Amino acid sequence: MSVTVLIAHANGEEDRAKELAAPIQAAGYDVHYGATVLVGESVVEETQKVLNAGGPVVLCGTIRAVGTPWARRVVNAARQANRQNRVFVVQMEEDADTESVAFDGKVAAWWHNQAKAADDLVTALVRYFPLDRTIAESSAATTAEARYRQLALESCDLVDLVNLPEGDRHIALRQLELRRLYVALRVRPTSVRGERLGGAQPDAGTQDRVPLGERLAADRRLVVLGDPGSGKSTLLRWITTAYLLRLADDPDWRDLPDVGTLPEEDLLPVLIRCRDLRSDHIGGAFDDVLNFTLRQQEMNDQECAALRELLRGRLTDGTALLLLDGLDEIADPMLRAKFSQQIERIATAYPKAPIVTTCRVVGYREMGYRIGRGFTHVVVDPLEAGEKDEFASRWCALAEPPERRESATAELISDVHSTPQIEALTGNPMLLTTMALVKRKVGKLPSRRADLYWEAVQVLLNWRREIDLPLDSREAMPQLEYLAYTMCDRGVQRLREDEVLDVLAAMRAEFPQVYAAQSRTPSAFLALVEDRTGLLAQAGEIRHNGRPVPVYEFRHLTFQEYLAARALVEGHHPGHDPKGTLADAVLPLVIRTASAPDSKGSQSWLETVRLCVASCNDADAEEILQGLVADRFSDEEFAPHLNLLATDCLTDEPNVSATLVRTVVDTALQRSRPELAKLVRTRWRSEVVQRVVAACTGDWERDVALIQDLFLDDYLEGRRPQTLDAEEVRETLRSPDHTVRLQAAHTVVLVVANHRGALPAKLITGLTAELVPLLDEPRPMAMTAAWALGWVYAPERAPDATLPADLIQRCASLLRDEQTDPAFARFLLWLVPAARSGDQTGELANLQEAALLWFTRAAPAHVADALTIRYPMSHPMRARLVALFAESPSARIRKPTVLMVRIDDPAELGPLLARLAKEDDKGVLESGLERVAYVRWSDHRYADLRDSASRFVTGFDPASDEQAIWVDLVQTGLGTPGARQRIVERLQGGDRARRIRTLKTVAACCLDLRSQDSLLPLPPPFDLTDHDPIDMIPADGLRAYAREVGLPPDDVLRRYEVFAREWGLWLDWVQEM
Structure with a gap:
């Protein structure tokens, strides 16, 4: 390929240019100089063509050349013509001041060593403008990557302080770099389906609070969920900054907080902001998304093309990190779900590429789709006390003058921990930052978030009062409220400049009595708000009617939602009826949203209504919440949405009556129980627990779910102990407060269930002493205590412990009592397999007889449920239960009994096959097939049973892939032709998901x-x-x-x-x- 090099020189110095051209031509380049192109001040048409084509420019740096302005104009012209231009400066004479024009790097010193200068010049040309096409493409990609990394670092390295205007002399004009202010966040694994643990063991590790980097290293694919302002976007900016600094070999990289937790890889981060995507990007080609993202970074078409190819290669080999920020900011839930599916396709196309996407919890739940394909879901954990203190120290180091830093830090730390309400609020990084801002300007911190937002907005409106006149709140608030309401109602976070101006004009027309709003034109007001407050900011440009136009957004979605809430409270919104109540405005809006939860704007109103209830008068809050749980909506399909919103509103602790609180809780018990966990952390804690306890009926599944829903989140989010201190636990289990005792017993369940290995003997003894008396308390305390004891005495937790005689006696007595709740009895039965031969022989027999008596008297549903308890195959109870229920008339009982048969004993397996031959219930037959699939049919001990097994599986009609595999496994063991080959084909062919399912099934059996x-x-x-x-x-x-x-x-x-x-x-x- 041909590359033309332009040599720019002064008039009359063609001989020096010719001298310089010789080594360049020898390297294979076309060289233009002299009268044909550019001489001194004259720029002819051919010169401009070379510049526009992005060709290299060599400046012949003599005293004469650099002593006049034209040399600098040459450099500027080259840069303006095309971003790919480079100017290579050659110092021809010792006294020529070439440094003043050497913007692009090293100067070749021709005067000092002509051969070396020529070699350096040709080497630089080959690097940036290679003659070989392959090398050229590689060089273009390298150049594009370098520029991308520079632009990405510039955009991500600075902290977006949500609402910090540019004009503050002490803060905003200083470089608040992310690397200096970032406080490391922690995440926890989470279930996003709303599933609860019930009576099963919690997933191992759910209590772990770990750096995101550790989860990324372990799982490679993450969905990071969090509440508004929890730091999700900042987390991705931190990751981006960290890897960009690492790639640049910047020594500051090692000083970044928490950087040591990230995978030790040279990953190129690609940060895609979902809110920037257009609807036509969603569901289409990933290249379109990449191209749009790169163009957002102001990269030209050539750079985008080169970098796209490079990024595809890096994603393929796993050296690019894809970061997708703000999935919830795709306003339409259907498009959000569609993009989630696109993320799965990207993950499939690039199986080695690490991918992280963030989303609000509510936005993720609302779209009704869970990202799969190997993605681990984590939730951002609230900041702990030490992390808040670290933030305060860093904030004051940046925001305060040196003489005030120490005292300001101490004051801020003291205020952050001053009350439980403020302590809870400041677990959120955005609220902590806002609080620091309010504290600095106002000197006091509100304890409620609605009050905090109000103070923050007022601070911002008065930000530059020492420089400019403050922006009058009476002018600004009505207009910002109206604008925020309109954006929430449209389900958008951005509006074009012309749309913003139209909305502001509409507000003035609808509310002419707001005289302060008439003092400026809409365009003047918009410019003033952006310049003075930082609440509203230009967020780029889009093409409209063939030309680029600015788009505006509130600096953080939370401020849009808060101002929309103020619009409702103050009546500054479209269609306001001055004769109506606030409830008249809010309830139709909520019902409209709940009736169409997938519509654009539905999510925007959830937080807005919460903030409205937290901001309005007490009487209005009572009326709104009464409307949300009104009987007239109880049969409507959208009723659960209304109740969920009512529960959420209570978490902000508005001043409403206890009667209303009980109504909300009772309604939630029927529809949205998990949300009650939020109320346990409010002033209505005792009321909530009392209502839940009263709702426990003795049905073990429902009662367990109620207790889990109430207390589990506190445990998972680290608000309850993750380990057991014997004395501390004993003290809480003895508390006179029923709520404290119940929560303590549930904590024992979770901590012991997640404990690996044996418990200390002292702990077992101490827990037993406090839990046994709780067995005599009413439901659900007795059930929870029995549940805890079941875990404490599980063989892997207490391998050497024996059940105390008083515990065995108490369990036997309760199992014999016909009044014992089934829920309670089910957990008492957990202790039967835990009672081993080392326990007192007489007491052990008594316990087993009491358990058998309970089984003979219990309802079939309760028997079937209790038979799912696992007994060691050598335990005498197992054989007695099989004998008792193998021929039960209830298929629901026969099914779990089949799973208790000891398949390694032909004496038990033979009767099972005989019963299965007569069985007509599909569920029992399926359980039988699962059991038979685990038998090693090649073992000579089963020779007499092979015909029976063959008849059973031959007559079985599989209803799933798993059952078909079980049939083939049995037939493989029996030597049936083709059976093994069918399994091998499943393992090696078909789609990946089917292969994995097959391997799991085969491995479990074989x-x-x-x-x-x-x-x-x-x-x-x-x-x-x-x-x-x-x-x-x-x-x-x-x-x-x-x-x-x-x-x-x-x-x-x-x-x-x-x-x-x-x-x-x-x-x-x-x-x-």
């Missing part, structure tokens, strides 16, 4: 890593990870698994070798299988 006598069988790693059977199985992962479950690593590897040979899998420690 991979011998579990103990038949274990209370909780150990799942193989395939149950824990999404391993594709066509991929290599790593030895390191299996060794880590072996250590975790206490098996010899070499033994685990050996078993996998056998398993892999059987099913054609690949192991990275075995060369040939």
